[in-house]
Amino acid sequence: MSPHPLIGKPAPTFSLPNQDGETYEFKPGNGTPTAIFFYPSSGTYGCTKEACAFRDATAENGVFKTKVNVIGISSNPVAVQKKFVEDNKLTYPVLSDAKGEVRKAYHTSKGLLGLTDSRTTFVIDSKGIVRGSFDSVINYSGHSNFVKKELEKLAAEEGSSAKPTATAAAPAAEPAPAPTQPKPETPPVPAATTEQTAEESKAAAAVQA
Secondary structure (H helix, E strand, C coil): CCCCCCCCCECCCEEEECCCCCEEEECCCCCCCEEEEECCCCCCHHHHHHHHHHHHHCCCCCCCCCCCEEEEEECCCHHHHHHHHHHHCCCCCEEECCCCHHHHHCCCCEECCCCEECCEEEEECCCCEEEEEEECCCCCCHHHHHHHHHHHHHHHHHHHHHCCCCCCCCCCCCCCCCCCCCCCCCCCCCCCCHHHHHHHHHHHHHHHC
């Protein structure tokens, strides 16, 4: 299966009404990773399970150990999204993409042989680049697990880039040679004088006599 066409590219920006009818603007690259999950319909069994899994994962003791912005998107109207959020105590924005414009921008396809909207999740890094996608209508519980693994990868990358690069140690400087001490001069031996030589000769002759 070929990778999603958005992988490695900047995530599309968009504006949609949230569950309160207020405009939610998504501008990628705000310094925090984002998980966007497109799902078929609010209130259905699988979509409720998926939405609650994301709610639990972002809780204080949830499986997401890295801060992440979670956004849910479906084609349901605002009133349905509001009920969906309130009934399940969702802690993140759920947006209404009634015209399917954002789905089209994110190249999401139909699921279940074209009978329903797809269930597709995207992970966008802190710089706004789409790093991964997961598409499965049936495996609704696998989407939060996919995000967990992608966040761990991003955290590992950031950790490795933060480590200082080891530099080669500079060679130790050679010690300066010790100054050489001048050799003591040997005093010259005085040459024997003529008088000394004559006296020595007389002394030698006297001994022999």
